[in-house]
Amino acid sequence: MLSERVRTIKPSPTLAMDAKAKGMKAQGIDVVNFGVGEPDFDTPEHIKDAAIKAIRDGFTKYTPVGGIDELKDAIIAKLSADNGLAYEKDQIIVSCGAKHSLYNIAQALYGPGDEVIIPAPYWVSYPDQVLLNDASPVIVETHEADQFMLRPEALAAKITQKTKAIILNSPSNPTGFAYDKAALAAVAELAVKHNLYIISDEIYEKLIYDGMQHYSIAALRPEVKDRTIVVNGLSKSHAMTGWRIGYSAGPKDVIKAMTNIQSQSTSNPASISQKAAVAALKGPQDFVAMMHAEFDKRRVYLVDALNAIPGFKCMKPTGAFYAFPNVSEHYGKKAGTRAINGSLDFALYLLEDANVALVHGEAFGDDRYIRISYATSMENLKKGVERIAAAVAKLS
Numbered sequence: 001m002l003s004e005r006v007r008t009i010k011p012s013p014t015l016a017m018d019a020k021a022k023g024m025k026a027q028g029i030d031v032v033n034f035g036v037g038e039p040d041f042d043t044p045e046h047i048k049d050a051a052i053k054a055i056r057d058g059f060t061k062y063t064p065v066g067g068i069d070e071l072k073d074a075i076i077a078k079l080s081a082d083n084g085l086a087y088e089k090d091q092i093i094v095s096c097g098a099k100h101s102l103y104n105i106a107q108a109l110y111g112p113g114d115e116v117i118i119p120a121p122y123w124v125s126y127p128d129q130v131l132l133n134d135a136s137p138v139i140v141e142t143h144e145a146d147q148f149m150l151r152p153e154a155l156a157a158k159i160t161q162k163t164k165a166i167i168l169n170s171p172s173n174p175t176g177f178a179y180d181k182a183a184l185a186a187v188a189e190l191a192v193k194h195n196l197y198i199i200s201d202e203i204y205e206k207l208i209y210d211g212m213q214h215y216s217i218a219a220l221r222p223e224v225k226d227r228t229i230v231v232n233g234l235s236k237s238h239a240m241t242g243w244r245i246g247y248s249a250g251p252k253d254v255i256k257a258m259t260n261i262q263s264q265s266t267s268n269p270a271s272i273s274q275k276a277a278v279a280a281l282k283g284p285q286d287f288v289a290m291m292h293a294e295f296d297k298r299r300v301y302l303v304d305a306l307n308a309i310p311g312f313k314c315m316k317p318t319g320a321f322y323a324f325p326n327v328s329e330h331y332g333k334k335a336g337t338r339a340i341n342g343s344l345d346f347a348l349y350l351l352e353d354a355n356v357a358l359v360h361g362e363a364f365g366d367d368r369y370i371r372i373s374y375a376t377s378m379e380n381l382k383k384g385v386e387r388i389a390a391a392v393a394k395l396s
Helices: 013-026 045-056 069-083 098-109 125-132 150-160 181-193 252-263 269-280 287-305 341-353 376-393
Strands: 094-095 114-120 136-141 161-170 196-199 228-233 248-249 334-337 338-339 370-373
Touching: 013 181, 045 269, 069 094, 069 248, 069 269, 069 334, 094 098, 094 252, 094 269, 098 125, 098 196, 098 228, 098 252, 114 125, 125 136, 136 150, 150 181, 150 334, 161 181, 287 376, 338 341, 341 370, 341 376
Parallel strands: 114 136, 114 161, 161 196, 196 228
Antiparallel strands: 094 248, 228 248, 334 338
């Protein structure tokens, strides 16, 4: 019989939708895939060259569990230059992607009886990682009118003696919005008051628009930094999703615990990927600027195009590469015998009838929305939007 923890979780809906779309493509169906959060750009050549050199140099053995010193030094320099944060090597751990970093944190901090506050809409893995570690996710609703930032009074109302941590994701997957400094300060104030950990997922920090500035909550003041674990990685910023390099920076005792956990699960991240990550962090950053500029063009086009579809209401996101339109006006409608009663029905209708893959908002904790990734070409965006508009026109 399977363990109880396995029965409490579900597969990642984003990966499930991506798998279904790829399955249809394998059958020869022309599917436009807006479902996966993966840059469509290739990893830069100088990063690939560093990996090839590592292979040829024989850098193919075990490394220290938490990452090589050269990579930790590069991460420390990055956090100092970009975020105004000072760390030592024993405050850094490199893991097999940011998702692995977050899971190590969950293993190190959460236990039976603990509560972890998660703002909704949320990235799909947050609640399940809490459940897998015998703790309880406590969901706090956020609102479009606030650009999906936590209201202090809503957060305060959910804090109990059992609350262990708050998870923040800025810029956010799925909403695409980022926290401003004032909103972060309000969260930090409550975390300090109630002695809570802050898990700050900053994986999309390089993708931020309209003059918005990324702030790391850990940089607000020392008392906040002392209880914050910053999570980041190279998947989104340098188009390195398959290389599986994420990292965490935080209090020494937490990082030591995470390292011990990692030593008994994956051991070190791939040695070759670590050398590639050093090149990514220390090498030229013009690729990041180029990718950012292209995503910005797509963002502007997509939001305008979605808002031109009847019944779609989409705010212009300030970060990441997702649009998060409210499509609930179409719930209760039908296309032939197919009824649209929620975001999953809507997403399946678009996939099966229009050959457009995207993710239903219910997976992120808000059934009124769908998530569309614009990490795909402008050509695909235009084709996909045309298909969505045609499918919506059939609803009545």
